[in-house]
Amino acid sequence: MDRSPYAIGIAGGTGAGKTTVARELTESVGEAVTMIPLDNYYEDLSHLDMDERREVNYDHPSAFEWDLLAEQLETLLAGEPIEMPQYDFERHLRKPERVTVEPSAVIVLEGILVLYDERITDQLDLKVYVETDADVRILRRIRRDVVERGRDLEGVIEQYLSTVKPMHEQFVEPTKKRADIIIPEGANRTAVDLLQEKVEGEIEG
Numbered sequence: 553m554d555r556s557p558y559a560i561g562i563a564g565g566t567g568a569g570k571t572t573v574a575r576e577l578t579e580s581v582g583e584a585v586t587m588i589p590l591d592n593y594y595e596d597l598s599h600l601d602m603d604e605r606r607e608v609n610y611d612h613p614s615a616f617e618w619d620l621l622a623e624q625l626e627t628l629l630a631g632e633p634i635e636m637p638q639y640d641f642e643r644h645l646r647k648p649e650r651v652t653v654e655p656s657a658v659i660v661l662e663g664i665l666v667l668y669d670e671r672i673t674d675q676l677d678l679k680v681y682v683e684t685d686a687d688v689r690i691l692r693r694i695r696r697d698v699v700e701r702g703r704d705l706e707g708v709i710e711q712y713l714s715t716v717k718p719m720h721e722q723f724v725e726p727t728k729k730r731a732d733i734i735i736p737e738g739a740n741r742t743a744v745d746l747l748q749e750k751v752e753g754e755i756e757g
């Protein structure tokens with residue numbers, strides 16, 4: 553690789569549409585873009601049993617292994633491959649296997665607190681915050697968590713009120729001021745088109 557990859561961070565509340573924006577970007581530009589979900593860097597909690605893991609606050613910054621993420625992002629930006637951890641939402645567990653991620657022209661890091669830690673933000677070339685109203689986000693989250701993450705309605709509501717909402721207000725939303733671009737309502741066609749143009753420009757050099 554001739555030059556360092558271009559690193560984009562996409563932050564925002566749960567259900568805001570971060571993954572959707574990141575996926576639309578990566579699908580349009582193909583193999584030149586690598587997606588890194590922050591969720592894969594949840595701390596390894598295999599020493600806790602399932603009941604204990606259910607009680608963890610997954611929206612507090614301390615839930616993530618920032619050292620590993622900062623180190624692996626630096627490695628990718630230096631043009632070296634990484635062994636990225638994988639996450640199992642149904643069991644609240646880091647999976648035993650890792651996947652090899654090769655460096656590419658553009659790296660997209662996506663997750664609720666991607667603009668929280670300076671060791672990460674210092675490495676990002678473009679910082680994006682996806683802003684979507686809380687009522688829309690919780691409705692999207694209920695559907696997604698029940699269909700894709702093995703949760704029930706009562707559990708999603710309880711978790712939202714006890715940790716997700718207060719942590720969003722305390723830690724996630726304040727990171728918006730660090731963003732270069734704020735995208736309203738997630739997969740906003742015009743905003744995604746503009747991001748695609750930017751990414752294609754970076755790939756072509």
Ligand SMILES: Nc1ncnc2c1ncn2[C@@H]1O[C@H](COP(=O)(O)OP(=O)(O)O)[C@@H](O)[C@H]1O
Pocket residue numbers: 564565566567568569570571572573692693696737738739740
């Ligand atoms: N602009 C949108 N309009 C309608 N539904 C959307 C939009 N963006 C995302 N969704 C849906 O909302 C849910 C959560 O989106 P996702 O991108 O996973 O959010 P996040 O990664 O921010 O938690 C998904 O089921 C997705 O299909």
Ligand SMILES: Nc1ccn([C@@H]2O[C@H](COP(=O)(O)O)[C@@H](O)[C@H]2O)c(=O)n1
Pocket residue numbers: 565566567570571591594610611640641643644645663664716
């Ligand atoms: N075991 C876990 C780990 C995380 N969560 C929730 O995931 C949300 C972040 O993912 P998004 O795709 O929604 O950005 C976060 O709000 C955590 O509450 C979980 O429920 N269980």
